[in-house]
Amino acid sequence: MTNGMFDVDRIRKDFPILSRELPGGRPLVYLDSGNSSQKPAQVISTMREHMEQHYSNVGRALHTLGGESTEAYEGARDKVAAFIGAPGRDEVVFTKNASEALNLVAYSFGNPTCDDDRFRMGPGDEIVISEMEHHSNIVPWQLLAQRTGATLRWFPVTDEGRLDLSGLEELVNERTKIVSIAHQSNVLGTVNPVDGILARVREVGALMLLDASQSVPHRAVDVAALGVDFVAFTGHKMAGPSGIGVLWGRYELLSAMPPFLGGGEMIEAVWMDHSTFAPVPHKFEAGTPPIVEAIGLGAAVDYLTAVGMDDIRSHEHELTVYGLKALSEVPGLRIIGPSTAEDRGGLLSFTVPGIHPHDVGQILDDQFGVAVRVGHHCARPLHLRFGIPATTRASFYLYNTTDEIDALVRGIHYVQKVFG
Structure with a gap:
């Protein structure tokens, strides 16, 4: 064919x-690529070749292998940034999957270590999702509501499988702090309208996140053109390996957010009683990252781009x-x-x-x-x-x-x- x-x-x-x-x-x-896609030989060989010839930890070694591995890992970040139209490479955070990316954003709201008013959350504030969400875009917000006393609300779904936007202006209001919805439903296949929802989000001064796990693998997604604040997706659904996901966020928002995990690599300096943190994206990439998986994702981006x-x-x-x-x-x-x-x-x-x-x-x-x-x-x-x-x-x-x-x-x- x-x-x-x-x-x-x-x-x-x-x-x-x-x-x-x-x-x-x-x-x-x-016929199960919505669950996890298969991998082309180009991705498999790239990952194998890196492990056979170049593997070392990244960002920490001055020897040849350390330099080659770091260059390949950060090169994958550049590839992902270009693939999604990110204004800057530092806006691409590697996570282990989309679920972690979504949790990272949810963790920032109501966090006492974050002094940015956009992330303040407590009783009277509201979180908006939809009835068609994957559990990964439901449970983190439930936990946030329980933790802060905020209220979780959602768009209903019509009998035809579309978002019911008839109550948009009442649902997204001055109490709304974050709207987080799927770009494309993993059950219905519905591609949700972003522009109209985003316009209302901007009217009320809230933030907007898209779970793009089912859209980035299948269509050109330009985060700058979309105009939202955060986009989460995963590698294993887009011809890449498992164990690697991406959070894209506006740089000034990522800079205001607190670290999600503490450990090596995400620090600037450490004393016994306090620490300072590396700039984004490394602030969110504690410990040894999924090096080979990120490089495999970069190879998947190359493959999909070539097709x-x-x-x-x-x-x-x-x-x-x-x-x-x-x-x-x-x-x-x-x-x-x-x-x-x-x-x-x-x-x-x-x-x-x-x-x-x-x-x-x-x-x-x-x-x-x-x-x-x-x-x-x-x-x-x-x-x-x-x-x-x-x-x-x-x-x-x-x-x-x-x-x-x-x-x-x-x-x-x-x-x-x-x-x-």
Whole structure:
């Protein structure tokens, strides 16, 4: 399948695991990239080569290996900054995942060591999230509310799987200190409208954070153009390794925030009774960082850039259009989320009447080699909103094909026969 210059057959050859046979000779049909993407050979070889030839700790050694490792690690920061349009490399903080990045921001609010009024929080102040959030963008704010006495509020979700913005002006008000929402839902695929919400956030003097774990891997994201204050995402969903995530934040905000973890590397000087801290981003990178993982993320950024983020988005849009039509023709199947591909990412969550998603997923894997995600996808409140315990989710990436969607549909028909 070739879309203009986008040659998915060629791309698939870059991902060794996609040629693997599963037990029984079944070909692998990997439709779980929303959970974690597969890795191209270019990323694997870059990480291996660094460990074989250049590895050392970073920022601490004056020998040759220390210099090479530090240069590669900081080079990865430069690559990430360019990839997301960050105004400065020092605005890119490496974390171990998006969850840590979100927790880092939440930790700054109501922290007595932070004297910036924008981060003051207590009874009467409000935090705003949405009903479609991943647990990683719910629990840190619940903990913050418990810690400070602030009130947690949220945007509801419509039956069509969109944010209900009808109460925007009442929900985001002069008591709001932070609005934190998903850029793209990991269950619904919904791409949320940032501009209108951000305009209201600015009116009331609050801050805004985007959980971009499901958008940065799939579309060109320019943090400067978005205009928000913080963006969090993770490496393992964007052809990079696990164990590495990113928090981007405005430099003046990051400078005002207190350290999240204490230890080596994040200090300027230490006495027995007090310490001073390194400038951002190193203030937030205590201890030995995920060196090889960051370098692997840099290689993933190189790979995705070479393929072209606009081409990746167009390819996934075509898959989404095809998948929506194919699944809508399965008798009784219910797609959770928008019924069209407009403002929608490349994942489809669905239920099959009378059949638990765990059974759907197991049979798809056992009989057809189709790997999907089943459960509530770390978004239980959203499933409660739709009155269902779980869904089956097929998620697409640059290496997927319409033939694989056809295999999914054949598998669902088989599941229905088994339980018929």
